[in-house]
Amino acid sequence: MQLVSLDDIRTAADRVRGQVLRTPLLPALWADADRPLWLKPENLQATGAFKLRGASNALAALDERTRGKGVVAYSSGNHAQAVARAAQLLGVPAHIVMADSTPQVKIDGTRRYGAEVVLVPVAERETTAHRLVDELGAVLVPPFDHPDIIAGQGTAGLEIAEDLPDVELVLVPVSGGGLASGIGTAVTALCPNATVIGVEPELAADTADGLRAGHIVEWPVEDRGRTIADGLRAQPSELTFAHLQTVLDGVVTVSDDEIGEAMRVLATRNRLVAEPSGAVPLAAYLHRSGELPRGRTVVVVSGGNVDRAMLADVLG
Template sequence: MTVDDIRAAAARIDGAVVRTPLLPATWAASDRPLWLKPESLQPIGAFKLRGAYNAVARLDERVRRRGVVTYSSGNHAQAVAYAARAFGVEATIVMPDVTPQVKIDNTRGYGAEVVLVPIGQREAAANEIVADRGAVLVPPFDHPDVVAGQGTIGAEIVADLAGVDAVLVPVSGGGLASGIGTAVKALSPRTKVIAVEPELSATTTESLSADAAVDWPVERRARTIADGLRTQPSEFTFAHLREVLDGVVTVSEEQIRSAMAVLARKARLVAEPSGAVSLAAYLSRADQLPSGSTVAVISGGNVDPRLLADVLAERA
């Protein structure tokens, strides 16, 4: 997967995906200018639409008509459902039974069939459905077409803020960070790409330290409030992460919640926990980050309303 694949993806998704702006955070530190890339403004409320739409669009029409299947904690689920509806094909989505109800309802709202399973069984269940129905799997991150779609974010950042010093990107399965990193390093080699993940699901941090992919039990990763960051890189994405990341930092649960409140109150943006980790790093891990102009990718805004209310009430 290269920057040429990302350019092709950008042309393919043009008109179907919002080209999100860079929003200047005038309330941020004056010596470290900050811009927010609000992927929460996508039609499905998260960046996942880019990769899902690109992957579905790339399918041969005869293959696509057999239907698409995926497994996801929520945002990729909604993205595949949305893309499938756009192309007039059936979508079956396997979701963990602990997924926030708002994400389940939204996925069904796009016309997809939702199958709920225990969190550790979602991939196996999706593969069974593919085998039984002859449908095609659109994985959440472990596919070059998906990663290329996510990489369009990086190309937009470099086009809109030439010479940006650092880009902060949430990381979990690694598709977003791999795609953005590939685009940024090709188009602005001096820019540092820093991945951010929860302390309670720090598989990328540990893997890069060991220079080999490590495996955390799903129950261990599921402890974090950031439900969209409970997976871990595949061999494909980890190989890209090793090439394009300049570092990775972790943030605590309290720091994530605090960043959600800052986004709501100062940026007027609703962010889910996974979408707030990049700002959490900017606010709480400055000593571990490059200096200079910074972009924080706000990857999604599909938050349980009760959780958001609790976060804001805690910081009233």
């Protein structure tokens, strides 16, 4: 299996330049002196999450004839809006299959970028997407299981290495594995002394189990669905798992209560709104210091699309 390379990520950076925000590294002045901390705020992307990087690269990599036939994606979260936005910027027709139980705010957000939203029962999303691909002759844009998606997400790691070349620890959330695969590939290539650690909710720790076992470990969807970190309920594919085995130095897990506290810290100390999934790496910094190397640390705040009621509840 061929893994994404640093050259692939650099090519992706050229493709997405001007389409995605080059997010800064924000210093957290309240952090421990022996663990200086910077935040990588991917919640500031136009669609509120890192997913715009991978979607933009995947669409830009298509040849003009293929792109003209349109794209299809299935998602009820950040990937839906990312594909819709990337398609809008390139003038590409987009059909996004979403569950009919999806909160209206996410449906409206996807439509706002000009995509045709198809609402179906949640169990029919994937089959409906494949049917549309066949009917339209369009291209399916997966949320993480594709080299172009991984390379696009890796552009965030390229920026970390450029902005803090002496970084010693990078904490990144893990779910389907596209973000951790891409960032890990870039950081390990450019900052060989850095440690890259994935972070998962305790209630969806399938990757931690898998890396210990040396193969993908399946968790029932009802188990993974218990965590408040709704963006981290997916499982790695064979492609992303192969990357994670290569580029991660380990995985730590955090509780839902710790995730909520990290959301509060981001909001009150750094004025950043993070969804639970985006706060997971900071939860590890705050509560798993004994399991982590000390030194210059970057925490990836992967997204900020949080339900208002949940945010109000977390902030108390």
